[in-house]
Every structure is written in structure tokens, then in C-alpha cells.
Amino acid sequence: MQATAKAGAEAMVVTHLPDVRYLSGFTGSSGAVALVGGRAALFTDGRYTAQAKAEVEGIKLVIEQRSPAALAVDWLAAAGVKRCAFDAGQTTVAAMEAMKKALPGPLRRSFFVPTDGLVAKIREVKDEDEIGLMRSAATLGCRLFEGVLEHVEAGATEAGIAAELEYEARLAGAEAMSFETIVASGERSALPHGRATAARLPQRGFVTLDFGVLLNGYCSDMTRTVHVGKGSDRERDVYHSVLEAQQAAVAAVGPGVRCCDVDEAARSVLRRAGLEKEFSHSTGHGVGLEIHEGPRIAAKQDQKLEPGMVITIEPGAYLSNQPAGKAGAKVSSVFGVRIEDMVLVTSGGGEVLTAPSPKAWIEL
Secondary structure: OHHHHHOOOOEEEEOOHHHHHHHHOOOOOOOEEEEEOOEEEEEEOHHHHHHHHHHOOOOEEEEOOOOHHHHHHHHHHHOOOOOEEEEOOOOOHHHHHHHHHOOOHHHOOOOEEEEOOHHHHHHOEOOHHHHHHHHHHHHHHHHHHHHHHHHOOOOOEHHHHHHHHHHHHHHOOOOEEOOOOEEEEHHHHHOOOOEOOOOEOOOOEEEEEEEOEEEOOEEOOEEEEEEEOOOOHHHHHHHHHHHHHHHHHHHHOOOOOEHHHHHHHHHHHHHHOOOHHHOOOOOEEEOOOOOOEEEEEOOOOOOEOOOOEEEEEOOEEEEOOOOOOOOOOOOOOOEEEEOEEEEEEEOOEEEEOOOOOOOOOOEO
């Protein structure tokens, strides 16, 4: 609650479900947490009576049919709270209006204090239990990649490969995929977020597989790029430049290191290879209960890494603005490569959680 007080509030209402889960253990789809002083309460509705009683310990549990957020605000107002923090980045205008209506008229104008991700900031550093869960999710992702390679062949559809991967994930215990699976082949590999389509894999060319699982509430995230058929010298050169950039950024990870310096470690390698302009996104991001969390591994990000953070390192090169070559050419100059690992920041550097999955050039 120190951060709440610093924001000029004496209490907090939390409605973003990953934050609700983090604070209370509740995994339902409708809930809110209220915090004031040394007290906390979870509010949900009757659909989740048994679930909430099984999952929530150590804090007050209130189950009613009204909106959980409205109940939370009403409870805080009844406790004498005058100023309450909320996450402005996660609260819609409609949700705010509903919470205001739960207050006595005189309080509505001054009660709410906008803040930005106070709980999300705490979530950036994982404890030992969380790290264990994230290791399991990362390990499952590595096994899935190994198994899906037998389906990666010319003529197979991107959607079919994604379906195989997702089917095996569910059989292995995943609750869901942590984001929409990316399978981008041939010239579509030049799309950084090329969702799997009905397109068929070409006789030769790159295939980018970017996917993650949701296991025990925690996300994994990894990318591997493989080649169908014999690769050209240019394709091999670009691949190994991206791999060198990725390894340089992983090596730069450590406590006290600025996020922008990790980003620059990758970017400088691609700059020397003449590929800096083909790297069109940041180097990585935090991951945990959500697939995209803080910190952001990007230029101008001065935040320092801390032990317990789990981040991705995922540089890429996307040669999408080059001419495709003469009609009938066998080798397209339009392609992309991305390589991504999950890295745990430790007291002595960084530990790659997705290390079991190979990153060397794979030609199928």
C-alpha cells in the first residue's frame, strides 16, 4: 500500500483479472479486490461460490449478485475511505461510471485517484513459486516445438501446423495457448505477426513458429525459425546474424542492466550486418500471468532489470521491402527470421528457460 499512499490515496480497488488473481488466488472471470490499511477483500458473484471458497485464503470473501467492482467500492466507502486508487490503464469509461454510481453523491467527484499499473509493477518480479510454474510452461513449449517439426513440410498448411501444435498442447495439460499461434511461411515469414492461415508451405523457404502455452495460469513464449528445403547463402547469413544478435542480448541480461542496453546489444549486431532497418520491433518484454508485461526491452527504456524478472529476447529481421526477383526465380528475397527465448534474470546474469529447444540452423 506504500505505492497507493504515494499516489495520494488511502485504498485501492483492483478489477484487472490478472491482478485480481495475483492478489487473491481467484481465477474466475468476474471479480474485484479492495485493499485498505491491512485489510483486503475479494468480491465476486454466486456463479463462483464454490470456486472462490476453494481458491481464496487469508482475505475476506464477499459473494453477491451485484457488480464486483461496485461492491468493492461500496465496501471501501463504508469503511470511511475518501480517496481510492484505481488502474486507469485497465479501467474503461463504462466501468468507471458503474463504480461511481455505487458511491454516495458527495464522494463521486473526488473519490477516485488514477494510477498506472501499481499491481502490474509488483508482478514484474516473480517469487520462487511463480518461477517454478514458468519453468514448467517454458519446458512444455520446448517439447511442443520438437514434436511439431515432423509436421513442417512443403504443402502442409500453416493452420494445420498450428492446429497440431495446439492439440498437443492441450493433451499435455495446457489450459490454452497464451496468444494466437503464429505460423508464417515463405514470403509470409517477413510478417512479424503472421498469424497461421490456409497458406501452404512452399517447397523451400523459412517457416517462423511463434507460440506459447498457458499452464497453471502462467504464460510461455518462444519463437523458432526453420527452413524447408535447401537454404540460400543469403538466407543462412541473415539467420546467423539474427542468432548472433539474440545471443548477444541474452548475454547482456543481468541485475542492474538497463533494458535499453539489452536492446542495444541485439540491435548493434544487426546494425553491423546491415539489417538494423529490417528489425522493426523491440527486443523483448516481460511475461508472466499475461503474455505482455513489464519491463519492456527496447530503446530509451532506462528501467533496470531485477532478479526474478522473466523477459523475452526476440530480435528479428524482416526483408519485406526488397524486390521478389525475376519471374520464375526459385529463391525469393522476401523472407523473415525471428528467434526468441524466455530468460530469467538471476543474481548473476540470465538463465534461458527455453534452452532445451535448439536455435541452430534447422533445414527440413
